[in-house]
Amino acid sequence: MSEPSTNAAPHIGVVGGGMAGLTAALRFAQAGCTVTLWERSEKLGGQAVAFPVAGTFLEHFYHHLFQSDHDIIALCEELGIGDELLWLPSNVGYFADGRIWPLNGALDLLRLGFIPFHDRVRVGMVTAYLQRVRNWRRFETVTADAWLRRALGQRAYDRTLGAQLRAKFGSAYDRVAMVWFWGKIWLRTTSRRSPLDEEKLGYPRGSFNVIIDALAEAARAAGADLRSGEGPAQLRPLPDGGWAAEFPSGDIRCDAVVATVPSPVFKRLVPDLPETYAANLGGLEYEAAVVALLQLNQPLSDTYWLNVADPDLPFTGIIEHTNFMPPADYGGKRFVYLSKYLETDHPYFAMSDGELIDAYVPALQKVNPAFQRDWIERSWVFRERAAQPIIPLHYRERMPDHRTGLPNLYLANTTQIYPEDRGTNYSVRLGNRIARLVLDDLGR
Ligand SMILES: Cc1cc2nc3c(=O)[nH]c(=O)nc-3n(C[C@H](O)[C@H](O)[C@H](O)COP(=O)(O)OP(=O)(O)OC[C@H]3O[C@@H](n4cnc5c(N)ncnc54)[C@H](O)[C@@H]3O)c2cc1C
Structure with a gap:
């Protein structure tokens, strides 16, 4: 195992090479730390990664950006790839009753012929109301199912917003807090300059790999060691406050570790997490x-x-x-x-x-x-x-802290994005935030 760091540069281990882990690795390296990042997959990028197809690259999972995604837009500017972000009109619809119904504005909503006219008006009024709500805390105590069902009436709910909720959460649809749904509406509201504006969505010319590759290149140029195709079997606390990342070839010593992996993976990596912390992690599916x-x-x-x-x-x-x-x-x-x-x-x-x-x-x-x-x-x-x-009621009180209760061990994953919905923008923000917090704790 490598020796404890005796010089001024602490060794930070980052587990997970998605947008959050890569952003954190960049910030640590820029702050002069020694950084090793481990990504289990062969390719960096996590959920946003793209693969080669048709002479270019395309994401495993469909991706776009909103104009309100300020953190990732700022990162692209910083990486010198701001001009690669294209902003193109979105084109949304509903498939119901055997046909496609366009839904790109208020007029389209009034033409949604698969629900009665007064239901269309009701959906429009409820959406307009949600667009104006700033105090989202009131939505932490009620499920989206209960709130929307009451606001829209059963029939309109079942065929429109309720159908969307079920599409996203399957059988867990009735456990999701209204704050999650509000976040989705809010995102689309703040990503237009006015509600009458045409919605434009962003996409990096050549796929999200353009951002991932530029981020990895910048982190490497700043000195970070990014290793793909490997991940520690476990993380073990050391008596001096450091951490051992366990690999078949031997342990690697870190002064601090940031994990950006999903919570069940984190629990397997660190079997001896403090009980209350582990319980909080387990409370979110x-x-x-x-x-x-x-x-x-x-x-x-x-x-x-x-x-x-x-x-x-x-x-x-x-x-x-x-x-x-x-x-x-x-x-x-x-x-x-x-x-x-x-x-x-x-x-x-x-x-x-x-x-x-x-x-x-x-x-x-x-x-x-x-x-x-x-x-x-x-x-x-x-x-x-x-x-x-799946964001439950009262999540603010249950959301796991970045500090795990074990010295120098941190978690930064998508369960800590709140009240907004998860997305690449918020993982960039998470990476920035966790790096600041760890550097503060280390007195740098
Ligand atoms: C279907 C779908 C559609 C989406 N659409 C959009 C969209 O349109 N716009 C948008 O902005 N976002 C979208 N997202 C969300 C976005 O991709 C994610 O929120 C974001 O990429 C998460 O980044 P992350 O770094 O926080 O986590 P992840 O990308 O999950 O990164 C975690 C990394 O940890 C690695 N890992 C796991 N275990 C280990 C281990 N033991 N050792 C080492 N590494 C390990 C994983 O391989 C992974 O690369 C979508 C997601 C999905 C699934």
Whole structure:
């Protein structure tokens, strides 16, 4: 094992090489620390990572940015890639009653023919009301299910916002605090200069790998050692307050460790966490996601983001990436994500990729009756266990602290993003915040 640091530069270990871990590694290295980051996967980037396809790169999981994502936009400027962020009009719709209903503004809402007219007005009024609420704390004590059901009435709720809530949280939909739903509405409100403005979404030309690669390059240039394809089996406290990261080849000594991994992984890495801290970690569950990606030889629809409000379809979101970014960037091919959030014991999570695609294909004919299986040129299935923290009531009081109660051991993961919903912007913010906190604790 390496010796305790005797010089002024502490050795910080970072576990996890997603946006949070990479941002933290950059900040530690810039502050003059010795930094080692371990990422279990072969490629850095975590949930935002992209893979090579059609002569470019595309995310495993559909991604875009909002204009209110200030932390990641500022990071891109700092990394010199601000000009690579493209801001393009979004194009949203609902799939219900066998057809696509555009939903890009107030007028579209009034034309949502799958609910009665007065329900459309009610949905509009409730959304407008939520856009104006600043004091989100009042939404910590009521579930989104209860609040929205009361505000909208059962029928409108079931077919619109309730359908979206179920799409995101599956059977956990009635445990999610209203503050989470408010956060989603707030995000879309603050990402427009005025409610009448056209919504624009951001995307890095060439995929989120452009941000990940620039971030990794900057961290390395500042001296960080970023190692992919490896992760410690365990983290063990040392008598002098440091930590041993255990590897088959031997222990690596750190003065402090920051883990950015999901909470169940963190609990396995550090089996002897203080009881109350471990209990807080266990108190928050995640929804998993299974996402199929299809390469088609022609478009499925003309909508980018299609919420599926039809319970007969086996997926709950259809995200046609090439209705957002131009197909010419992908050699003329069309790319469509079929998204479903679920529990890990759901049959779709364990199904083979081929079985899942077979289960999904008939539903595509409902979305576009002309669709034929031979439109699919290639397909992939990606799974993520810790896709979406399920935010319960009174979460502020239960949210795990970054300081774990064990000296020099810190946690910075998506369960500590609140009241906003998780996203790359907030993981960048998390990385910045944890680095400041650790450096303060170390007196630097
Ligand atoms: C379906 C889906 C769609 C999304 N859409 C968007 C979007 O449109 N816009 C947006 O901004 N965000 C989106 N997100 C969310 C966003 O990708 C994440 O919130 C963000 O990337 C999380 O970054 P992170 O670093 O906090 O965590 P992660 O990306 O989860 O990073 C944690 C890392 O730890 C690694 N790890 C785990 N165990 C170990 C171990 N033992 N040792 C070493 N490393 C380990 C993992 O491999 C992973 O790379 C989406 C996510 C999903 C699942």
